[in-house]
Amino acid sequence: MTSPTRSTPDRPPSVLRRIIAPLASLKLTVLLIALSIILVFTGTLAQRHQGIWDVLHTYFRAPIVFIPLDIFLSERSERSFAVPFPGGYTIGLLMLLNLIAAHALRFRVKARGRRLLTGAILVAVGVLSIFWFHTGPLPARILSDAGGYAGVLPLMLVGALFYAPLVAGCALTFARRAGIVLIHASLMLLLAGEGVTAATALETQMPIYVGATSNWSQDIREVELVLIDPSSPESDLTIAISQPALQRAASSGELIANPAMPVAILVDRYFPNSDIRPLSPGEQPSATAGFGVNVAAVGLPRVTGVDRNRSINVPAAIVTLLREGLPIGTYLVSPHLQLANFVPAEQEVRIADRPYRLAMRFRRFHKPYSMRLDAFHHDLYPATNIPKNFSSDIHISDPARSIDHEVKIKMNNPLRFEGETFFQSGYIPANHPGEPDLGTVLSVVKNPGWTIPYIACAAGLIGLVYQFGASLIRFLRRSTP
Structure with missing residues (x-):
């Protein structure tokens, strides 16, 4: 019983x-x-x-x-x-x-004892090897040697070797669900990668004339008002006021003051998007000095995301400089005011019998290195004006790190240097038809998380292949008499 x-x-x-x-x-x-x-x-x-x-x-x-x-x-x-x-x-x-x-x-850990320990060690080794691979110089070298985007497949194939310990560790730890774990991990990485990109990525452009040297790039989505002191023989002292500060001052009427500035600045008017036109007969200028005595700023609607001309917002402002509470002059400033393409026109201002220069330009980011454009090539298809290829012969110089070499940047074959990627995005056209182009325009992208999507896609691909392969093998075994 x-x-x-x-x-x-x-x-x-x-x-x-x-x-x-x-x-x-x-x-x-x-x-x-x-x-x-x-x-x-x-x-x-x-x-x-x-x-x-x-x-x-x-x-x-x-x-x-x-x-x-x-x-x-x-x-x-x-x-x-x-x-x-x-x-x-x-x-x-x-x-x-x-x-x-x-x-x-x-998801349950299936392994126990020594198997679990071995799986955990392999997962840790795999994560470290993947991190070492994607943060080192090898991915950029593979992409550059293969010719830009053609190097994505070789990059993933070489990277698969570094993923092997991770796959083996997941197989030991999670058994049949190892592939699903990798797929979920890839989705998590994609979400985290977008967060890293949103927090740290920066996209700017670097215009360089042929024969000229540049050590800065500019963000054409944001402007800055600069007051430049040229008195130092070594370098100019530049005080930059950001676009948000200009907008706040224009809406509140407060003065922009700083101990480093010899004047305070009152923003009388601010135009988020503008155009510059000559003054009409009898029209009173908004400015009392500088370029604004002959031209006026006209407000325009903001550029939208469906603008067919792919234009950008070009702000303008009317600013008054005050010294000890007394106005020195009122000036019209805008990136529209330029001596040539990408060369802002600076207005001379005398403050306490010392010369200063005033300008509004697109926000600049200075580099610890410099680039010289030795030659620019603009190839067309025969008998057409359709561009076939843009390329720039660049000389990179960084004396602090003993870097001095030449590179070629072409369409679909960018340069990766100092954590930034330089794409051939445009050119500075000639002043007259038939003349050679004046320079190049490089798109500069700084994205510390640029390898995360590669890691995520590789992990997802390996997870899908592993899961499908394991299911197929089990099915074939059951079908075999």
């Missing part, structure tokens, strides 16, 4: 599990995907009235966005009701937490 088995009551879930469970919900996953679709849709519509970069920062790189309802109308109204909506940062962070929580609750 057998005794009846005694049933044991189910253990109540732990407090941590009860906290994590809502984050791991599949309903939350579906909700976040639906919210992301709505955000992408409204962000696309918003580009009819806003610039691409404005939409990127207000919709996708913000914790919350206020979506105006008039984006669904053909014309934008002056007064429109806005609906608060989770921004890209909020949705992305919740997606990342949802993935981590689901993985923590539903």
